[in-house]
Amino acid sequence: MDRHQTTHSASGDPRLVLRRIRALLDEAPHLAPRYEAAKKVIRIFRKPAFYEVTQRCNLKCEGCYYFEGNFQPVTEQSSIAAWEAFFAAEKERGVSMAYFVGAEPSLEQERLVAASRTFAYGNVGTNGTVKIDPVVPYRIAISMWAGDDDTDRKLRGASVFRKAFRNYRGDPRVLVYFTLSRWNLGTVRTIAEMCRDNGLPLTFNLYSPTLTYLAKLREGEANDDQFFRVSRPDDTPMFSDDDLLAARRTVLDLMDEFPDTVVYSKAYNEWSTRPAPLHEIDENGVAPRCGSRITGHMNYYGSDLKLAHPKCCTPDLDCSQCRIMSGGWSTKLQPDATDLASAADFSNWLDILEALEHIFVYEKTAPAVNAPVADAVFAL
Numbered sequence: 001m002d003r004h005q006t007t008h009s010a011s012g013d014p015r016l017v018l019r020r021i022r023a024l025l026d027e028a029p030h031l032a033p034r035y036e037a038a039k040k041v042i043r044i045f046r047k048p049a050f051y052e053v054t055q056r057c058n059l060k061c062e063g064c065y066y067f068e069g070n071f072q073p074v075t076e077q078s079s080i081a082a083w084e085a086f087f088a089a090e091k092e093r094g095v096s097m098a099y100f101v102g103a104e105p106s107l108e109q110e111r112l113v114a115a116s117r118t119f120a121y122g123n124v125g126t127n128g129t130v131k132i133d134p135v136v137p138y139r140i141a142i143s144m145w146a147g148d149d150d151t152d153r154k155l156r157g158a159s160v161f162r163k164a165f166r167n168y169r170g171d172p173r174v175l176v177y178f179t180l181s182r183w184n185l186g187t188v189r190t191i192a193e194m195c196r197d198n199g200l201p202l203t204f205n206l207y208s209p210t211l212t213y214l215a216k217l218r219e220g221e222a223n224d225d226q227f228f229r230v231s232r233p234d235d236t237p238m239f240s241d242d243d244l245l246a247a248r249r250t251v252l253d254l255m256d257e258f259p260d261t262v263v264y265s266k267a268y269n270e271w272s273t274r275p276a277p278l279h280e281i282d283e284n285g286v287a288p289r290c291g292s293r294i295t296g297h298m299n300y301y302g303s304d305l306k307l308a309h310p311k312c313c314t315p316d317l318d319c320s321q322c323r324i325m326s327g328g329w330s331t332k333l334q335p336d337a338t339d340l341a342s343a344a345d346f347s348n349w350l351d352i353l354e355a356l357e358h359i360f361v362y363e364k365t366a367p368a369v370n371a372p373v374a375d376a377v378f379a380l
């Protein structure tokens, strides 16, 4: 994994947004320092790029985001010198945030090491089963899908969550993100306790179905031994509206109970678990304004180091049911009308940006970002 652990900024009308923000700051000047801090965060995301480190993975997650749908195998670049030269050129191109995605990047660590002296900020999305070399100075985002063996096996094909804690206890690069689903809400408290006891922060993702997975359900396809092993039309990890509210409550409880461990935003929790589709959907069933869309200056490269043009970093997901953290947080990098409706809404948006920074920005080696505000703001 994991292409769903990314965020980057969307575009918008800078002048209108800035005018509205100025009016809100006139009304609530105490929010100004938080707004200045939010602008610094957004500057970090001004030019993201995505690198598929490998097409290999060692798990079989139910409804996998990567291998299902229009998966196109490529011949991976095997020369580490070529990866080094490629990353050096990307640095020259001005990439401000590098996302190392997969399948599973930890299976090709020399490629991660090749990038380790390159970018100011980076994020590696991993399933946590293989420890990533400490020289890689980036956020390590570990996906977890369950806090008990049976549910982990059911959802991922193997019980792996304990191994991730053994690999990364106390590692300051690491953030655990738990993919909440209908099948695992009762197990997440165990993960919160384990994160607390192992010194790792915890955040959340929401299970989102792929188009392939939905088609298999719809057509009553038989289960297989790959990414459709255990689901049935009447029993899936997908959320109903009631399940979403249960997920919202679970997260709120954990935020209150584990305030030093959970990194999240109550405002984001409320927004991301609302029953309606999170994103506006166009006539093609795609979310045109989702912040995760690979458009404009955002480049995406396969493990052959060639430019690719997917819809987003999880292209087989159904936009109309998508609550994945990448699409959610990246969309919130730019405030929409509801975020700017009142000073209270603006304060909530700032709360989201504060959580976003803690989730995605690992500061160990990163220098200050001094992009001009006009570049970074709306695009923020």
Ligand code: SF4
Residues within 6 Å of the ligand: 001, 002, 057, 058, 059, 060, 061, 064, 065, 066, 067, 102, 103, 104, 127
């Ligand atoms: S099987 Fe799981 S860990 Fe591997 S690429 Fe798919 S979703 Fe990611």
Ligand code: SF4
Residues within 6 Å of the ligand: 279, 286, 287, 290, 291, 292, 293, 311, 312, 313, 314, 315, 316, 317, 318, 319, 320, 322, 323, 324, 326, 327, 328
């Ligand atoms: S809403 Fe659509 S474009 Fe956005 S992350 Fe989800 S699947 Fe990708």
